[in-house]
Amino acid sequence: MLRQIIVHPNETLRKTASEVPLENGLSDEHSILALDLMETLESTYPLGAGLSANQVNQTSRIFVINLEVGEGHFMRQYFINPEIVKTSTQTITDWEGCLSIPDQWGHVERFKSVTVSAYNLKGEEFTVTAADFYARLVQHELDHLNGILFIDKLKSRIYSTQELQKLEEKKSASNQTDNVQG
Template identity: 35%
Template sequence: MRNGHIPGAHGRVRPLTLLGDPVLHAPCKDVTDFGPEVATLVEDLFATMYAAQGVGLAANQIGQSLRVFVYDCPDDEDVRHLGHVVNPRLVEADGLVLRGPEGCLSLPGLEAGTQRYDHAVVEGFTMTGEPVTIHGTGFFARCLQHECDHLEGRVYVDHLAGWRRRRVLRQAARAPWGR
């Protein structure tokens, strides 16, 4: 990140919001004040994501209905992508549509083959309000689309149909956290 700063080192690990919580199923609000609260939220998101061993985390996954997400995710060439975005907008999602395994920290222990584009572009801002554009391919493109979905009130299960959807929802209902 900046000046050798380790993301999440000063953040606190917050409880994860789990499937079924209303905050996961409603669109998040734009950030309008790029003050210290946003920097604290980003730090907490990183700390929580690392503690849960994820590659991305949206603010509503820790109960904050704000358009912010963080990521530390490899692409298909194993290049590490590390950062955050405030008020992100998915401006491109194109290329091949690939079905690949997808999980979510809000559905711990579950995954399903989910279709995503293999290229994505997200525009937004840094925590200090500077414009940023993020290009992703492969697994990182999947991550960008997944996190943008969260901020629109969608989870990956919403992309599933038929037996895949029924299977994940059954597994979620039986999971210790789903009761």
């Protein structure tokens, strides 16, 4: 079932999500929430690549990722009770946006790679090492579960989608000029 994505300044976005009980496996309630998160995320394509429970007004430690890994091919992952267990020393600053903060973009510094431990829909623990955009996405969604938004970590001012598109067009035109050989 599609869930409504809440937007800033909804107070749920600032709450720390509660750990999901897994002693008896994943409950039907949490399983449905996780599946609904993925369905809701998929409905936002191509805008969204990750969605946390906080963003649909729930405070359970669950987020999902639907990362395009090739044209028409996606890596779908469910993260229940995720935690970062290792980070790289190298960081990268790049653009970020958020489905809960529409039409807003800014530069955020993130670790280049992270290792995350979490549980899947079957309640089985797994560990994954993510790098580059995948690592950025995992860190962004995990921040949501801790009540942190990308606007809290900005290294630049906020840009609208229109401003960002103009910047990207200028950059593209500049790169084409730089590549002309005479």
